[in-house]
Amino acid sequence: MSGRTITHEVTPQVAQAGGKREADFTQSRAARELGLKRGAFDLAVHLGHIRTIPDEGGGGRRVARAEVDRLRAQDGFPRTLHQRVEAVGTGQGAAIMDVTGARFTRFARLGLLVPVGFYFNRYRTVVWLYLGDELRQFRADAKNASLLSRPLPEGLRDQLGGGLDLRPRNWRGRHLGFLLRQADDPWERAAAVASLLAPVQVSEIVRDPCERAHLRRFGPRLPAHGAPGSPTAHLTERIMTADSPDEVGWLRADLARMVEEARTHRPAPRPTGRHTAPAPEEHRVAPGQPERSRGLLGRLFRRGA
Template identity: 65%
Template structure:
């Protein structure tokens, strides 16, 4: 060897090169590149400040690389973006508007302040969060000054006395707007509206079961709070579902219009029946039903009944055909019942089957009860031979372990 060492210039790794060429990235990576926390990034997506696209592989939403560059090129980035997605609670919001916490809560219950998100604390109490920009704009408007200072108008006080609380309803409206903004398919838009209704309301509005099943494919996920089935998850489910006849009626009417639009755009796929005929009788025969009198196949001289391959694979073989009025032919060793003497044609007698040694019948054997059908009664367990030894595993140790012994045969 010459003793000379050869050095190579460092080059970017293949993973980094492949990552830079990706047309879209995951939400967690997009949040890091935009300098946001994951909760702040989710709010930015709901507000429409960051656009997302569905993943081609069905893995959720992704952020295009061009969208990240557009947001980063905005004026005042990243300060303006962080200020736009900043959320505050009741205490900080009241200080921001220079009002008491009690007045801030009353304004929110009246629907004048719209929540941006919520979470459940350790006592399972709902904590509402509001956008700081919305609170600043509300306090800056002169027409809202009487609501911030002085006595609350009498009409609003009466509504609060009756228990009015529009915080959940206003949040559902904002959440529905974000779902409709992300939906790029008419059926997805209809499913977003259906996610705000109960299953009974959806069934009463959309009568077709195939359309309801198709809506379930596009149904957006409910904001997760706790494990499925937990009390926290049930509280979150109630907050997402519409309450009140006026809100429910409005959403049902909107759902009906959305389904009608989606139906015109693309009808839902339906199962295709094997051997389906263009006539009503052909549809009945495709289901294995007998056609009516005078229909093809109904008098025994038309086309046979069409069955599906699954039905044909599980249907037992039919009995041999006999002419009307003639005695059925029994092959040697056949297990079909002989006809009843003096009975009508086609009436089978008692079950009979040849014994193993020939001659006589064996009780409990398989018999034919009709054309092509057989019954197999449960046979009795054979008694053990005299003098043989039987083992019972119930409540007895296994002889395969080291700590047990094999049962004695004596």
């Protein structure tokens, strides 16, 4: 995704063959109706500009016809909708704010600007993306005038000198908000939080393997960057995983709370039936054999009877 034009010509298709009107659209079809490329459409959904609904047939989320009609009826459509999802990199962002690229990057590292997405260039360097609208608002805010035109305060410079870089963390926070906004089920909300924690952290909070499996079932679709197991995929996993102690702490607390809420709503399913493997041949007891000869295995079997 870049700051270049991310739209295509809007070509309304409002009826099926025979004139039958559709109740709702697939997301791909809705993107075409709204003149958005799929990446821009997904961003609009994440930002809450486009509302989606669950597919009753289990085929993923869809967009109601009324929602498409609502967006198309807005003043300035499609220009205003496209502007809301304009995502730009550092160069374009710096131009929007009329600052150098270096100053723009310092703002982002300090957490004054929050990324909305990222990708990797050919050198496997992460390229952060920002909403053009938010950058314009930052520049227009009188409270930011000194930051834009004067040297940064000493305290902020000291933080940068110490290696502060809040871009990954701020992106994770924003991404979690996206996931929670789309979650329709308590287990899905818990899975959204779990997706930002390392597996060992999840295992420490959710000790029941059936519940962990249920969380994986509801786990969100992660940003796709590179083939599974590739260096780029590993870099993406690092960005996706919380690392600072305080961030890990509040995510763990949220996960524990949300899993408890999910249990109350609906316990995780468990395997049906119970199968006990037969004892090894050398430990089987012949009819009439004294109980004491069963040993430890026999005592365990007797306790479970």
